[in-house]
Amino acid sequence: MPDGADGPVIQTLELTKVFRDMWNRVKARAVTNLTFSVERGEVFGLLGPNGSGKTTTVKILLGLLFPTSGRVHVLGRSPRDVRVKAQIGYMPEETNLYRFLNADETLDFYGRLFNFGRAERRRRSEALLDLVGLRRERRRPLHEYSKGMARRIALAQALVNDPELLFLDEPTAGLDPIGTREFKDLILELKRRGKTVLLLSHLLADVEDVCDRIGVLYGGALQAEGRVDELLKRRDVTQITASPPLGGAGARRVEEAIRAETAGADVRFEAPRERLEALFLRVIDEARRARLASSGAEVGMAARDLRLTEEPTPMRGKALLDKLVAGEPEAEAPEEAPADEAPALDEKRKKVLERYAAPAEAENEQETLAPEAPRGRAVKRSVLDSLVQDEGVDQDEGLAEDEGAQRRGDDEEVSPGA
Amino acid sequence: MRRLWAVARTTLHEAVRTRTVPVVAVVLVAIVGLSPFMLRSTDKLAERVQLVLSYSLSAVGFLLAIMTIFLSASTLAGDLREKRIETIATKPIPRWQILVGKWLAVMLLNVALVVLSGGVTYVLVRHVIGRPEAAEDDEGRKALENEVYTARHTVDPSRPEAEIDEIIDNEIARKRAADQLGEGFNEAAYRRARRMELWISYNTLPPGYVCQYRFEGVTPARPDEQIYIRYKLIDVGDGGSGPEKKTILVDWTVSPERTLPIQRGQKGVVTPPQVVSLDDRHEFTVPANLVSADHELFVTCHNLTSLPGAAPAYAAFPAKEGIQVLCKAGSFEGNIVRTMLLVLIRLAFLSALAVAAASLLSFPVASLLALFVFVCALLVNQFVGLAAPAPGTEDEPEFITPTFYRLTLKAVAAAVPNFGRYDGTGDVATGRLVPWSLVVRGLGIVGAVYSGVVMVLGCLYFRSRELVETE
Numbered sequence: 001m002p003d004g005a006d007g008p009v010i011q012t013l014e015l016t017k018v019f020r021d022m023w024n025r026v027k028a029r030a031v032t033n034l035t036f037s038v039e040r041g042e043v044f045g046l047l048g049p050n051g052s053g054k055t056t057t058v059k060i061l062l063g064l065l066f067p068t069s070g071r072v073h074v075l076g077r078s079p080r081d082v083r084v085k086a087q088i089g090y091m092p093e094e095t096n097l098y099r100f101l102n103a104d105e106t107l108d109f110y111g112r113l114f115n116f117g118r119a120e121r122r123r124r125s126e127a128l129l130d131l132v133g134l135r136r137e138r139r140r141p142l143h144e145y146s147k148g149m150a151r152r153i154a155l156a157q158a159l160v161n162d163p164e165l166l167f168l169d170e171p172t173a174g175l176d177p178i179g180t181r182e183f184k185d186l187i188l189e190l191k192r193r194g195k196t197v198l199l200l201s202h203l204l205a206d207v208e209d210v211c212d213r214i215g216v217l218y219g220g221a222l223q224a225e226g227r228v229d230e231l232l233k234r235r236d237v238t239q240i241t242a243s244p245p246l247g248g249a250g251a252r253r254v255e256e257a258i259r260a261e262t263a264g265a266d267v268r269f270e271a272p273r274e275r276l277e278a279l280f281l282r283v284i285d286e287a288r289r290a291r292l293a294s295s296g297a298e299v300g301m302a303a304r305d306l307r308l309t310e311e312p313t314p315m316r317g318k319a320l321l322d323k324l325v326a327g328e329p330e331a332e333a334p335e336e337a338p339a340d341e342a343p344a345l346d347e348k349r350k351k352v353l354e355r356y357a358a359p360a361e362a363e364n365e366q367e368t369l370a371p372e373a374p375r376g377r378a379v380k381r382s383v384l385d386s387l388v389q390d391e392g393v394d395q396d397e398g399l400a401e402d403e404g405a406q407r408r409g410d411d412e413e414v415s416p417g418a
Numbered sequence: 419m420r421r422l423w424a425v426a427r428t429t430l431h432e433a434v435r436t437r438t439v440p441v442v443a444v445v446l447v448a449i450v451g452l453s454p455f456m457l458r459s460t461d462k463l464a465e466r467v468q469l470v471l472s473y474s475l476s477a478v479g480f481l482l483a484i485m486t487i488f489l490s491a492s493t494l495a496g497d498l499r500e501k502r503i504e505t506i507a508t509k510p511i512p513r514w515q516i517l518v519g520k521w522l523a524v525m526l527l528n529v530a531l532v533v534l535s536g537g538v539t540y541v542l543v544r545h546v547i548g549r550p551e552a553a554e555d556d557e558g559r560k561a562l563e564n565e566v567y568t569a570r571h572t573v574d575p576s577r578p579e580a581e582i583d584e585i586i587d588n589e590i591a592r593k594r595a596a597d598q599l600g601e602g603f604n605e606a607a608y609r610r611a612r613r614m615e616l617w618i619s620y621n622t623l624p625p626g627y628v629c630q631y632r633f634e635g636v637t638p639a640r641p642d643e644q645i646y647i648r649y650k651l652i653d654v655g656d657g658g659s660g661p662e663k664k665t666i667l668v669d670w671t672v673s674p675e676r677t678l679p680i681q682r683g684q685k686g687v688v689t690p691p692q693v694v695s696l697d698d699r700h701e702f703t704v705p706a707n708l709v710s711a712d713h714e715l716f717v718t719c720h721n722l723t724s725l726p727g728a729a730p731a732y733a734a735f736p737a738k739e740g741i742q743v744l745c746k747a748g749s750f751e752g753n754i755v756r757t758m759l760l761v762l763i764r765l766a767f768l769s770a771l772a773v774a775a776a777s778l779l780s781f782p783v784a785s786l787l788a789l790f791v792f793v794c795a796l797l798v799n800q801f802v803g804l805a806a807p808a809p810g811t812e813d814e815p816e817f818i819t820p821t822f823y824r825l826t827l828k829a830v831a832a833a834v835p836n837f838g839r840y841d842g843t844g845d846v847a848t849g850r851l852v853p854w855s856l857v858v859r860g861l862g863i864v865g866a867v868y869s870g871v872v873m874v875l876g877c878l879y880f881r882s883r884e885l886v887e888t889e
Contacts, residue, residue, distance in 0.1 A: 059504075059886050062504075062508045063507070063508070064504060064507060064508065064884065064885045064886045065884045065885075065886050066884055082510040082511070082512060083510070085508055085509055085510040085511075086510040088508065090504070090505065090508045092501065092504050092505060094501065096500055096501040096502045096504060096505060097502065097505065098428060098431070098432065098502065100431060100432060100435040100436060101428070101431060105431070109424055109427075109428050110505070110509060112420050112421060112423070112424030112427075113421050113424055113506065113509035113510065113511045114509060114510060115420050115421060115510075141435075154505075157505060161509075
């Protein structure tokens with residue numbers, strides 16, 4: 001059972017943060033008497049304009065800043081406790097990673113900080129690189145990465161420990177709509193697995209799509225807080241949708257019925273608008289279907305990199321990843337050589353990986369055209385499943401042991417690839 | 419340890435991939451390799467080799483110190499400035515391991531660079547420019563082997579304080595008995611002045627006089643080997659009239675006892691009279707079995723220029739390193755290794771200092787602070803000298819330096835390690851032993867105490883500081 005399982009995952013009480021200059025004069029009052037909590041399994045959005053104090057709040061929750069007054073508990077402990085840090089993940093607003101390392105080395109470095117053994121680090125790296133679609137770019141130094149790719153590796157490092165609590169600071173900033181959609185799918189998948197997410201974003205549509213609750217900060221104080229559904233619900237209007245659309249006679253009959261019910265009601269008939277994001281994704285999908293545009297330059301780096309959309313079938317991808325993360329002989333892949341031919345296994349694995357990572361072949365492209373969101377979620381789930389198997393953590397540290405036990409418990413509750 | 423090693427490993431990657439270390443390695447090899455061409459050449463091969471050794475090792479030590487300071491400060495300050503620390507400090511790694519990991523990486527690089535530069539220096543000196551067959555003659559070869567490619571234990575003469583005080587006591591007693599002391603006689607001032615005069619006169623060698631020195635703690639490795647007596651006589655006469663170098667005719671008596679002249683049956687040797695140049699360093703050998711069981715040796719120099727037909731020469735032994743006894747105590751290779759270890763110990767302190775400073779200050783300020791401390795550490799001996807009482811005024815101290823500066827110098831000298839004390843460069847170039855005891859002492863004082871204190875302070879501050887720059 002992770003720490004803080006009984007109470008809120010995040011709890012602040014009268015939190016105040018005042019920045020002072022070297023003469024101890026007040027420079028800024030970033031947060032004032034902030035009290036809020038985030039429950040386990042919630043996706044909580046912290047919104048606010050620039051300078052509203054949300055980044056300061058998160059950095060206090062991460063133990064990078066210390067409160068001037070008030071109390072903070074993360075997973076039931078002080079944010080500065082290393083046991084807390086073993087259970088959290090943080091994706092900062094700017095991708096501040098070592099630019100001279102490549103993706104493999106980056107994930108290996110952060111894996112070492114969690115004291116994972118070599119095999120465990122490798123297993124997690126493989127799974128995370130698949131998850132964020134950077135397998136083909138794993139050997140390139142990060143300074144060569146586009147902004148979208150950099151965001152993906154930043155996400156991967158935040159997930160390296162399969163955190164119970166994830167802090168995401170503007171995670172979709174700089175991503176194209178496809179990448180943004182993938183991020184949101186991932187957040188929803190994490191929530192489905194019982195993880196807690198604290199999301200900071202300026203993109204209100206993103207927050208609306210994934211958050212259970214939000215808090216709006218302004219001037220360092222919480223101005224509004226509540227469930228998204230409740231806060232956004234208009235109680236003075238009733239909306240009726242019909243499919244297929246009503247003809248003129250049908251509409252008139254409905255209008256009459258409403259007016260009979262509520263005299264003087266303002267009744268309007270109009271076709272509901274599609275969201276721009278959905279339109280964009282549909283257009284790209286159709287373009288692919290027609291083989292009009294499939295290069296990264298045309299559909300964006302993210303679309304090309306995120307091979308979740310290029311999987312022939314979700315189950316095939318899941319099976320492949322399961323093999324990869326479980327360390328089973330690659331030769332067990334249906335069309336490959338016998339398992340006992342050890343020297344040939346690496347070659348076989350490479351071929352399987354190449355097939356998996358390569359741009360969609362002609363026959364696969366047709367298969368890719370099926371609706372993407374369910375597939376993406378299915379593959380992500382299988383990758384996340386592989387992340388929660390953490391036998392490689394050194395057992396010399398009690399915290400790691402407890403954490404592993406909890407993760408194994410999660411495994412039983414969640415059906416991978418469902 | 420895996421977390422600490424993760425930080426160290428990434429810092430190593432940083433130093434190599436940002437080309438800091440490759441560039442420094444090339445510069446080090448270039449400095450050492452080009453040193454024979456950059457130095458003023460002399461006729462004697464041994465002196466040329468000594469110059470190359472001294473220059474190369476000093477330059478290597480200095481360059482590595484600069485690299486260590488900048489690399490150590492930049493690696494942590496860079497993480498803070500670029501906000502990489504936010505993704506590291508939110509992982510379960512104790513903050514002190516971040517600092518120690520950085521320090522460890524810089525020291526591993528230093529080990530590699532010290533081995534590289536020490537190896538290149540050794541090969542250059544021993545197998546390229548300083549090959550024995552390149553010597554001008556047999557004497558040159560001998561000088562090379564005895565004065566460079568060796569590691570000799572050095573013994574300075576014991577100052578005859580008791581004898582000098584006895585002379586002064588007798589003088590005062592005599593004057594008092596004769597009632598010559600007069601009103602207001604300041605005995606301390608008199609003693610101070612006489613002590614200096616007598617020490618100078620003790621080292622002075624007028625025509626016909628002798629200077630005898632007692633050496634204690636002379637410990638040759640084997641009784642059948644040779645020990646070396648190195649000396650320098652300076653001209654204290656009128657300076658002469660011609661441009662030619664002045665010479666002196668001397669002979670030497672070396673014995674285990676204070677007896678002059680040596681009687682038949684007594685142990686000791688008397689060298690034949692020899693003409694030697696003044697103001698140059700000379701060396702001769704005597705059997706090690708002349709050393710007494712108490713490890714004492716008496717060396718006497720006789721100025722023979724009072725003899726008929728000889729031009730009178732007034733000479734003196736300089737107070738510092740005027741005459742020394744040397745015994746072979748190790749190898750040149752061992753000396754190089756110990757000297758490079760001392761370099762590493764100094765680098766360990768500088769790295770710890772720069773990392774600790776960067777935990778508190780920005781890169782430019784941290785590196786400048788570390789540079790300032792480095793310069794102070796090099797100058798500690800000078801600081802101590804400036805803050806000390808004027809020579810001969812120890813009983814009633816008189817200071818040349820004003821009190822404020824004196825106190826400041828003393829404080830700085832106490833606060834920083836004395837790099838001059840833990841430097842083997844001069845000794846290795848002149849074939850003097852760099853003892854293991856010096857390395858161990860350096861390791862304890864500079865490597866453990868000074869480095870440990872700055873690192874602990876740095877870790878304590880880093881643990882308690884906020885890691886986000888406020889805007």
